[in-house]
Amino acid sequence: MSTALLLLITGIGLGAIYFLVASGLSLIYGLMGVLNFAHGVFLSLGAFLGYEVATRMGTSTWGGFAVSLLVGALAGAVFAALTERFLVQRLYERHIEQVLVTVGLALATVALFDGIWGTDPRFITGPGWMETTTRVAGANVPNDRFVAIIVAALVLLAIVLFLRRTRYGMIIRAGVENRSMVTALGIDVRNAFTLVFTIGGAAAGLGGVLASHYFGYVSPLLGQTLLIFAFIVTVIGGLGSLLGAAVASVVVAVLQQFANYYLWGTGDLAVVVLLAVVLLTRPSGLLGRK
Amino acid sequence: MRATLTRYALPVVLVVLLTGLPLLDLSLPGVLPGPTYTPGSLHLMALAMVMAALALSYHLLFGVAGLLSFGHALYFGFGAYALGILMRELELGLVPAALLVLAAGVALATLLGAVSLRVTGIPFAMVTLAFAQAGSVLVRRDPGRVTGGEEGLRLPTEHVPDWLVGVADTRNVYWLALAALVFTFAVVTWVQHSRAGHVAEAVRENELRVRVLGMRPFLVKLAIFVAASVIAVGMGMVHLILNSGAVPHAVSADLTISLLLMVVLGGVGSRWGAVLGAVVYVLLSQRLAVLAQSPAISDLPPVLRIPLSEPLFILGAIFVLVVLFLPGGLAGLGVRLRGARRTRGAQAPTPGSLVAEDETT
Amino acid sequence: MTEQTPAPVGATTGSSAAPVLVVRDLRAHVAGQQVVEHVDLEVAATGVTALLGRNGVGKTSTIKAVMGLIGRSGTIELAGRDISALPTHRVAQLGVGYVPEDREVFSGLTVTENLRLAERKGGEHRYDLVYELFPELKERGQQAAGTLSGGQQQMVSLARALLNDNRVLLVDEPTKGLAPRLVQEVGRVLTRAAEVVPVLLVEQNLQVVRDLTSRVVVLTDGRSVHHGPAADFLDDPAATQRLLGVHGGTDPAGAV
Numbered sequence: 001m002s003t004a005l006l007l008l009i010t011g012i013g014l015g016a017i018y019f020l021v022a023s024g025l026s027l028i029y030g031l032m033g034v035l036n037f038a039h040g041v042f043l044s045l046g047a048f049l050g051y052e053v054a055t056r057m058g059t060s061t062w063g064g065f066a067v068s069l070l071v072g073a074l075a076g077a078v079f080a081a082l083t084e085r086f087l088v089q090r091l092y093e094r095h096i097e098q099v100l101v102t103v104g105l106a107l108a109t110v111a112l113f114d115g116i117w118g119t120d121p122r123f124i125t126g127p128g129w130m131e132t133t134t135r136v137a138g139a140n141v142p143n144d145r146f147v148a149i150i151v152a153a154l155v156l157l158a159i160v161l162f163l164r165r166t167r168y169g170m171i172i173r174a175g176v177e178n179r180s181m182v183t184a185l186g187i188d189v190r191n192a193f194t195l196v197f198t199i200g201g202a203a204a205g206l207g208g209v210l211a212s213h214y215f216g217y218v219s220p221l222l223g224q225t226l227l228i229f230a231f232i233v234t235v236i237g238g239l240g241s242l243l244g245a246a247v248a249s250v251v252v253a254v255l256q257q258f259a260n261y262y263l264w265g266t267g268d269l270a271v272v273v274l275l276a277v278v279l280l281t282r283p284s285g286l287l288g289r290k
Numbered sequence: 291m292r293a294t295l296t297r298y299a300l301p302v303v304l305v306v307l308l309t310g311l312p313l314l315d316l317s318l319p320g321v322l323p324g325p326t327y328t329p330g331s332l333h334l335m336a337l338a339m340v341m342a343a344l345a346l347s348y349h350l351l352f353g354v355a356g357l358l359s360f361g362h363a364l365y366f367g368f369g370a371y372a373l374g375i376l377m378r379e380l381e382l383g384l385v386p387a388a389l390l391v392l393a394a395g396v397a398l399a400t401l402l403g404a405v406s407l408r409v410t411g412i413p414f415a416m417v418t419l420a421f422a423q424a425g426s427v428l429v430r431r432d433p434g435r436v437t438g439g440e441e442g443l444r445l446p447t448e449h450v451p452d453w454l455v456g457v458a459d460t461r462n463v464y465w466l467a468l469a470a471l472v473f474t475f476a477v478v479t480w481v482q483h484s485r486a487g488h489v490a491e492a493v494r495e496n497e498l499r500v501r502v503l504g505m506r507p508f509l510v511k512l513a514i515f516v517a518a519s520v521i522a523v524g525m526g527m528v529h530l531i532l533n534s535g536a537v538p539h540a541v542s543a544d545l546t547i548s549l550l551l552m553v554v555l556g557g558v559g560s561r562w563g564a565v566l567g568a569v570v571y572v573l574l575s576q577r578l579a580v581l582a583q584s585p586a587i588s589d590l591p592p593v594l595r596i597p598l599s600e601p602l603f604i605l606g607a608i609f610v611l612v613v614l615f616l617p618g619g620l621a622g623l624g625v626r627l628r629g630a631r632r633t634r635g636a637q638a639p640t641p642g643s644l645v646a647e648d649e650t651t
Numbered sequence: 652m653t654e655q656t657p658a659p660v661g662a663t664t665g666s667s668a669a670p671v672l673v674v675r676d677l678r679a680h681v682a683g684q685q686v687v688e689h690v691d692l693e694v695a696a697t698g699v700t701a702l703l704g705r706n707g708v709g710k711t712s713t714i715k716a717v718m719g720l721i722g723r724s725g726t727i728e729l730a731g732r733d734i735s736a737l738p739t740h741r742v743a744q745l746g747v748g749y750v751p752e753d754r755e756v757f758s759g760l761t762v763t764e765n766l767r768l769a770e771r772k773g774g775e776h777r778y779d780l781v782y783e784l785f786p787e788l789k790e791r792g793q794q795a796a797g798t799l800s801g802g803q804q805q806m807v808s809l810a811r812a813l814l815n816d817n818r819v820l821l822v823d824e825p826t827k828g829l830a831p832r833l834v835q836e837v838g839r840v841l842t843r844a845a846e847v848v849p850v851l852l853v854e855q856n857l858q859v860v861r862d863l864t865s866r867v868v869v870l871t872d873g874r875s876v877h878h879g880p881a882a883d884f885l886d887d888p889a890a891t892q893r894l895l896g897v898h899g900g901t902d903p904a905g906a907v
Contacts, residue, residue: 035412090614095412096358100554100613103547108606115596115603170768174757180720181755185811186743186771228423228543231416239413265431272424276405279417283408495683 002138007261009136011254013145016152017214019249020207021230023159023242024080024200030176030240031189031196033095034088038102039204039230040223041109042080046072046205047212047222048117051124062127069151069209076205077198084197089190106224113220121217130213144213151210155203156246163242168195176240232271236278238288248286308468311335312461321573329460333532336460336467338572340529341552343467343474345568346561347521348549350478353559354487355514356494358411360546361418364402364425365519367541368395369526370443371429374536375436377449384450388527392520399519403512419543426541442537445530454531463532470528471565474521478561481517490514551609557619566620575601668696669731671819671849672717672747677725679709679716686712686721688873692851694819699841699850699863701881704870705896710853711752713870714821718742718749730818744771748812748848752823754804758797762788762807765796769811780847781810784840802833809837813844820850826859838862857897861885869894 021043028036050068057064087105091097125131130147133140163169171192175182182189204223211226212218233252237244252271260267278285311326322331344366351357369391376387406417432439447455453462481487493507530536539545548571556567578601581587587598597603612619618626672694679687687709694700702710716723719739727735734742743749757765766788770776782789785806791799796807805825812820822841826834838859844850845863854860860867860881867884869877871894877884884890891897 029412033412035415087610087614097613097617099358099412099415100550101610103550104606104609104613106606107547107551107609108603111600111602111606112597115600167767170760170764174760174764174768177757177759178755180739181751181757182768183739184718184720184743184749184751185769186740186815187768188738188740224543228419232420235413235416235420268427269424272420275417275420279405279408283413 003261004258005137006139006141007257008254009139009141009145009149011257012250013148013214013253014257015250015253016148017207017211017226018229018233018253019152019246020155020203020210021226022233022237022245022249023155024196024203025230026234026237026240026242026245027159027172027176027196028200029234031172031179032088032098032193034098034102035231036102036197036200037099037227038080038083038105038109039200040225040227041106041113042076042201042204042223043208043211043226044110044113044218044220044223045079045208046076047208047218048113049075050205050209051122051212051218054124054126059125060127065127065130069206072205072209073202074205076208077202080197080201080204081194083201084194088197089193092190110220110224117218117220119220121219123217124212125216126213144210148210148214151206155206156242159199159203159242162199168192172196229271232275234285236275236285238285241285241287244285244287305468305472308335309465312464320577327461329458332460332464334572334576336464336532338569339464339467339471340525340532341548341572342565342568343471343528344522344525345549345552345556345564346471346474346478347518347525348546349553349559349561349564350481350514350518350521352550352553353564354482354494355490355511357511357515358415358550359406359418359515360415360543360550361402361406361420361422361425362518362522362549363541363543363545364418364422365395365399365522366526366529366545367425367429367536367538368398369523370530370536370540371437371526372523373527373530374443374445378446379436382449384454387449391527392523395520395523396516399516399523400512403515403519407508407511407515419546422541422543422546426538426543429538429541437538440538442535443530445534447534450531455534467528467532470525474525475561475565477517477521481514482561486510486513551605554609555612555619557621557623560619560621563619563621570620571605574605578604670694671696671730672851673726673728674713674717675726675728677713677716677723677727679712679721679723681712681721686873687716687723690725690870690873690875692868692875692878694849694851695866697845697849698865699845699852701860701864701867702851702853702870703860703867703895705894708870709873710870711823712873714749714823714851714853717821718747746816746818748815748817748820750808750812750820750822750825752827752853754801754808756796756799756804756807756811758795760796761793762796762799763792765807766810766814769814771815774816776814777816778814781814784813784843785810802829802836805829805833805837806840809840809844813848817848820844820848822850823853824855825852826854826856834859857885857891857895 021039025036025039028034028039050072053071054064054068057067059065083102083105087101088098091101126144130144133142134146135141163173171182171187171189172195175189175192179189207226208223211222215222229252233248234245236252237246237248252274255274256267256271259270263270282288312332314326316326317324318326322334324331326332326335348359348362351359351362372391372394373387376382376390377384380387382390402421406414406421409417429437430439437443445455453459454466489507489510493510526536526540529540552567552571553564554567555570556565557563582599582601587595590598616623670693674690674692677687677690678685690709690713692700692702692713702713704710712721715721717727719737719742723735725735726733729742729745729747732745734745737745757768760768766778766781787803788806788810791803796804799807809822809825812822825837825841829837834856841850841852841863852860852864864881867877867879867881868875869884877890877894
């Protein structure tokens with residue numbers, strides 16, 4: 001029982017990190033039709049810069065952790081905004097080329113990170129409390145899981161409020177439904193494109209810092225590995241659906257944890273099987289439209 | 291007349307020349323590590339040819355049918371690993387084992403293709419990526435200790451004919467790779483000119499119209515998908531013999547991305563472009579790695595040294611530039627230069643879009 | 652070949668003012684396929700101009716090409732300014748209101764949000780006119796537009812276009828699929844709209860055309876083949892039979 005609870009909370013914690021990557025991917029795809037292969041790089045950059053800041057300020061201090069989160073989000077946001085403005089937007093409405101450009105960027109940037117930080121993982125620890133566990137109904141749950149869950153929940157709330165309460169949020173929601181009609185109302189959607197990239201990049205950068213604490217290390221491949229699961233999450237949740245991404249993140253991560261523990265380490269395989277089942281029964285995903 | 295000559299004579303001359311290379315003593319400093327008859331050079335050229343054949347199979351998917359797959363490496367890796375495992379575990383000879391693997395490859399590609407093709411466009415890319423990732427994880431996790439995990443799988447040489455193993459026999463492997471490339475080129479040409487190939491191209495342009503004409507785009511796409519996958523399975527087997535083993539990279543998304551890079555670099559939709567792109571990619575990635583060790587690079591300040599000593603950084607950057615500024619790739623560049631020379635001042639062939647408008651919107 | 656050739660500017664508009672929208676030699680393509688071959692048309696400075704033709708001759712494509720929603724070439728002049736190279740949002744900002752064929756309301760947004768999204772910067776927003784014409788939209792402001800009936804969605808779509816101070820409205824088959832009572836309602840709204848802004852109307856219901864419009868442009872196979880006063884065309888059974896496949900004069904319901 002306590003094992004199951006531990007797996008559940010750990011799974012939700014992992015799901016929180018998946019969500020931070022998948023939310024941006026899903027919004028970007030929903031609004032622009034772009035599959036962003038560079039999204040993992042936003043995460044890795046956030047993780048590395050967060051790591052650099054934390055080691056300079058002291059990894060065990062809460063201040064260092066808070067600033068590393070901030071720097072990670074900022075780094076992801078800036079890199080994402082530049083990517084959209086200078087690479088993706090040049091290929092306006094040419095979706096395949098847009099994908100290719102992000103593939104090339106990811107390839108080049110991961111290699112660059114290899115060159116700067118090396119291919120070996122860099123281990124990181126957080127503030128003392130995050131390295132310990134809390135006893136929940138007999139299960140010893142590592143505290144960094146709770147931090148990941150809280151941050152992801154806040155991000156979800158912030159994005160939902162932004163989408164519901166602001167004009168740009170309204171434009172993004174409308175654009176996900178029917179981009180050409182938005183332009184026909186006299187709205188230049190390209191600003192919204194840059195905005196979703198920026199928001200997605202910030203969430204991914206945050207996810208990078210949290211992932212480095214969840215896994216205990218940073219490496220250039222961290223982002224690419226998480227990206228693949230985030231892709232699966234967005235397809236299962238329904239492309240373009242933020243809520244779908246949130247639900248699917250948790251479902252996928254929890255399934256992965258349970259299958260790894262109870263079904264002889266077959267977590268990743270179980271996720272792919274789930275993907276196949278969803279595609280066969282609901283090709284548009286759990287909460288996708290059409 | 292002249293067109294026919296270049297169309298048939300040039301490839302024949304090229305094949306004859308390539309066949310004779312192991313018997314010649316030619317040096318291409320900077321491109322090949324040594325004279326053409328040395329095992330090192332033969333190995334590099336054979337690798338380039340295997341990758342060229344693999345890129346041709348990817349060209350069938352992406353260039354002909356417009357299917358952006360991120361899981362093509364799965365079939366390549368399947369060919370390599372399955373052949374090695376079958377020979378070792380069942381103690382089969384090379385030929386029966388290879389036939390079994392091909393049959394299994396058809397079944398695997400049909401099954402996974404049928405599921406993936408339920409979606410099109412970008413979702414198709416994601417789904418193929420996910421399947422390949424499952425394969426990659428399986429190989430790395432090494433269930434039942436058959437794949438060798440991160441260490442990779444060693445070629446069970448005792449089941450392979452003697453003339454294909456050993457450093458001195460590299461030229462035999464070279465000829466095998468050349469034969470595989472020529473065979474693949476012929477098959478890809480044939481598929482493209484077949485009814486299925488024409489329908490696939492029509493589907494890429496306008497799926498709805500094909501459906502109105504009463505054809506089933508799904509089956510045509512599936513046929514192309516299976517054909518491309520089976521070629522990849524075959525190339526995986528040749529690669530296993532060439533490298534005397536297989537490593538998890540053979541199943542990775544990175545490999546598929548390299549294929550995409552080769553095809554786009556060479557020029558989407560062009561068979562010769564795919565071959566050229568693969569050769570340039572293989573040579574560049576090998577030579578850039580050597581270059582990175584040279585004092586010319588290692589003495590530079592870090593701002594320049596770090597990016598220039600990462601071959602993948604340079605290749606990725608080249609790729610981005612090609613997508614942004616050279617939509618037709620190397621093949622398109624050739625056409626444009628020729629067109630400009632011939633008509634001088636008249637309008638060169640429009641660079642146009644890299645591929646037909648995709649069907650996601 | 653016996654059709655009237657495209658009229659010179661202003662000749663058949665029946666109005667002394669210059670036309671608000673002039674389209675010359677318009678061509679348009681979708682996914683590499685030519686859908687508009689050669690269209691000339693003018694929208695008069697007042698009233699409703701109808702764009703007619705059988706199904707699939709390129710009426711909707713012509714409208715979309717003017718909006719820049721599909722690839723186009725040729726000249727498109729809005730109040731004397733060439734807009735043929737402008738992106739869609741610029742075309743709209745210059746004062747072209749668009750009511751698309753299938754309403755295209757944002758189903759996940761509320762009615763109020765649909766209207767607020769349509770508010771263009773600079774210029775008044777005529778909520779008084781909109782709520783006068785569609786009092787129902789005020790009551791249903793908080794309802795998701797996707798849950799509205801077809802007629803109500805059409806009202807939202809029309810309201811989005813009427814909200815701004817436009818130079819011209821492009822209205823594509825507003826009565827399609829509506830019950831007769833709602834068709835009349837849409838006719839009433841368009842009459843009222845035409846008092847403030849000139850309208851280019853694609854319409855299959857010839858009775859609506861007869862009631863509303865003074866001029867028609869007829870398309871066949873992506874080409875404009877007839878320009879002239881509405882009454883003359885609709886009263887010529889041979890012409891309507893040949894170009895529209897219906898007897899415009901004898902069938903008051905007129906729907907194809």
